Amino acid sequence: MSMGERGFIPIWPLPLAAALLLLVATHLALWLSIQAGHVPACVPYWEGCTSISRAARHGLGNHLFRLLVIPCAVLHGATWWVAGHWLRDDGGKAARRWMLALGLFSASALAIYATFLGTEGEVYGFLRRYGVTVYFGFGFLAQLLLMRRARVLRLMPPATLKAMAVLCLAMLGLGVGNVVAGALVADDALRDRVENALEWQLGLLLVGWHLLLARGWWRARFGLRLYREGEPL
Template sequence: MAMRERGFTPLWPLPLTAALLLLAATHLALWLSIQAGHVPACVPYWEGCTSISRAARHGLGNHLFRLLVIPCAVLHGATWWLAGRWLRNDDGNAATYWMLALGLFSASALAIYATFLGTDGEVYGFLRRYGVTVYFGFGFLAQLLLMRRARVLRRMPPVLLTGMALVCVVMLGLGVGNVIAGALVAEDSLRDRIENALEWQLGLLLVGWHLLLARGWWRERFGLRLYRGEEPL
């Protein structure tokens, strides 16, 4: 006897929605904060007038940011869990399990960051810093492991994996640039502007990487198949 297939649910909308929610949350919070006078009007990607955190720290922008980013963190966690299922193989390779653990820690850190953004106190400040650092850092490592396993198992077209790798290279370069700016730029205001601009650019690249992942899942028809009943073989 064999199970009859009832339907197919594609999963590529999951990373797509997570990416678009994060993009919408940051830019809507920025727009609302500019309108309310909490931050100056500028293009932060190259002017660096404000950080993402400051743009989403006050007023209605803070409420909207948390309203969108906390569900976004849940979608990120679900994406990493499904990626673990997608790349699971009988070879016993530990990279998939490390990818899953790092990805889930990253998603949890994003939720912590959004939850405590806009609060005061040393403990809350530590949780905010911990959240954003772990989100970017652990997420980046999980991305590298996903690309490596997808290449080994041939689960994605090489051109998409190359594009994702290029995004990660630029992200790494921005991270190094942020460290260099912090160490070498003496003027506080200039250093802050550089670090703010790099943060916005890093966030945009992170969104782009998840869009490429969504494209890869769409190409590979990765999804859930539902079954019902039985039929003769």
Template sequence: MTYRPVAAMPADTTRIPLWPLPLLITLLFVVAAHAAYLLSIQGGHVPACMPYTEGCVSISRAARHGLGNHLFRLMVIPCAVLHALVWWLSVRWLHGGRAMLLLGVLSAFALAVYATFLGTEGETYRFLRRYGVVVYFGFGYLAQLALMRRASLSHALPASTIAGMSWIALAMLLLGVANVAAGLFVADPAAKDRWENVFEWWLGLLMVGWYAVLAWGWRRQGVSVDLKPHAPM
């Protein structure tokens, strides 16, 4: 993996930019969640509202039924594979970070488990879905912090990119704190559910939005892989 200028490349080398991969994570997840919600509304499975402010439905419930469930799983499972690939490439790009890789891959695996069992019934499946979400957000957040630290120390990303990532990370932390506070201080169960749903939608958007900022940084730095043609025997 390299980010050399094109002029420095051998004439027979094909350069493949990597920034579309993290950007595709953002697009797949955002489209999957919102398209599934619209299909569930059309199917009469969930109420219609603005989930980012009214919290009438969680992401999980929005994608649990009918065609929306199939679409969500069809898009999010490849999204989980892209997560793992981006973390593997990040370790090669930053020349290290095994803990970051482990956290990122476990987060990706948890997302795949969550999407696979979404819409199924039974205590075991509910456990897998619940802890799939917790591990995805928790381990994914820690992996993002680790990448930001390594990229900042090695000057592998522009300061503006690190700043954008940092603001997103701070917003996710504040949302997590607000979610805990709502659980402790909001007495009405219905109101508590609405707040948790609002926080979930925003947290999901911020989590995958972080990858869009990474894509922007990789594009600015020209992060790529170089493919050389096979030499005949």
């Protein structure tokens, strides 16, 4: 379908906006927290001086982080909803439904995480941990299902799918590394720094995956076509 056709809406800006908004939110919150003295000045990707949550927990950084990440969660949900339509075909219905459910749960968890970040109490702490864990975990599973169906249906360039698969393997490696660090590193401070650095790296890989999805949809000229009373607008 031609991208210039009347009634055609390109969809690639959805994952692009979701990725860039998350990237801006985390780094803006980090910069504001460093300026306010809430966290030390460092490069968290390597030094692990702070977690994403701590960088966005205090002051103006917290308010702006929540202001940006909640609509970012909406964009994530919209991306997975559209992906469900993109993969609609006669086969693979179960995989598509699982992908859609996991993706929407992941987006909802991101919204919950952002909503309760900066609050105190055991319940709020549980909701924050639940939010970030489900966001990464369920989102990762949804990504695997999307790539599998896209490869079977040949909906994206093979090179783009290979790059997305490499990022998923890297994300899996970081997840395993986080578990290993928690189990084997005895020094609490060192373990925290390692886990913090892995969290920032994982977030960057997640942003990269969504950028590749946007590129794949752009290359495939995928979009939605609007109809009214059976006729294209």
